[in-house]
Amino acid sequence: MFEKLKTFCKIIVPLTDEELKLIDTHFEIKVLNKKAFLLQDGKICNFIGFIADGTIRHFHIKDGVEKTCDISFENSWVTDFQSFTHNTSCIMNLQAMEDTTVFVIRKENLYKLYNECNKYETFGRLMAEQVAQRATEIAMSLSSDKPEERFQHLIKTQPDLFQRVPQKYIANFLGVSPESLSRIRNRVFKKLKS
Template identity: 85%
Template structure:
């Protein structure tokens, strides 16, 4: 969806880097913890929140996403259809009007 720079490092080279410098190992561990924590948050959200709650939380946390990502991908991330997302957005918009 957007141009990106991707850096690759082979597993064996990463482990070598970890051995050579503890700061890299700490950085790698912190990155892995963040990824695991985010995956857990997403899974818990999908299991316990209603679609409208997930939508509102996403708007609060990452409002710029709605300008950069097509609605169908946002709907997929929220675990709903694009049509459901459209209905939710309309319902929220109507609530804000009144």
């Protein structure tokens, strides 16, 4: 049932079959239809999720306008760390961009898992480091890269993004209008063809 997660975990930390079985008792499966929310602002986030299949958009609302902060695919972890660690209301929304399956571990089960097998604590630290690194990369890109450079990076790192996520959300993530994204896309593809 949780084979994708088990395979992912084994790549990061060497786990025995017995240690891998702990996943079955600590995680649960959430199946989301397209546009359904895994998390909405104002709620307290008490879980961490692993995307087994599908896509999740991370966004918040500022002055009535949605701001896309990230888009996550399979084998990615999703949560609102601020809310999760401090037990406060979150400002982040996590929404499925297509039918999505997420393996969820609640905070209390996560701590139980850490106590039962310290390898999972190591795994959790490594995953938190990856999430922090991704957040830093996004922040640096938004502050120093031109939209065209961010677009080219997306094509290189997430080529199927454009088939799976509506253009308006990609534009929002890049910090441009959908019309500007169309122009950037045309320019980049012209350069690639020549």
